[in-house]
Amino acid sequence: QSALTQPASVSGSPGQSITISCTGTSSDVGYSNYVSWYQQHPGKAPKLMIYDVSERPSGVSYRFSGSKSGNTASLTISGLQTEDEADYYCSSYTSSSTFLFGGGTKLTVL
């Protein structure tokens, strides 16, 4: 099983919006609505930001939103803030009853 495909890096200025894509196949992203996004700051454990494609856990800012079309899921962060600078990973449940993570995207807030 290959990792889901994410851009290696994205950047934006404070206040702007950015979108990170996560491309898989009909056996993972396209198969299930169990797509999640995690934020990881350097030296820290990952934190759940979006689950079930577009749901936000309690305590996560409304500026984070998720969506999916076919085999590609997306995470959008609006009103970028400096504290959003981190690595972001998508994850999907698969038809083989396993999980796949994306390769990760480094977000730089300029």
Next chain:
Amino acid sequence: EVQLVQSGAEVKKPGESLKISCKGSGYSFTNYWIGWVRQMPGKGLEWMGIIYPGDSDTRYSPSFQGQVTISADRSINTAYLQWSSLKASDTAMYYCARALTSRDSFDPWGQGTLVTVSS
């Protein structure tokens, strides 16, 4: 407060065995799944496997099947990840994390256990 607390960093030699732990608190340990995730130095997250402490139902990633063993002791609310013979390539940070079902997202995560394998 729901918490997962992992055991401390380990330094081992190739060929040695190791068992690291993940203790859950603040929730019913037997009603949630615990997953394990590897992060090699400077690399991304890799899903290793998941266990349901309620009945020890365990699933492994094909990449890790036969390489590690996941177990749990529900009497002490603790899940484990173990190796019988470590390799240098096992050097990584290992995270445990909780999931409501075997299909669900992971939340929260433990703080991580750094395993270093070096001769």
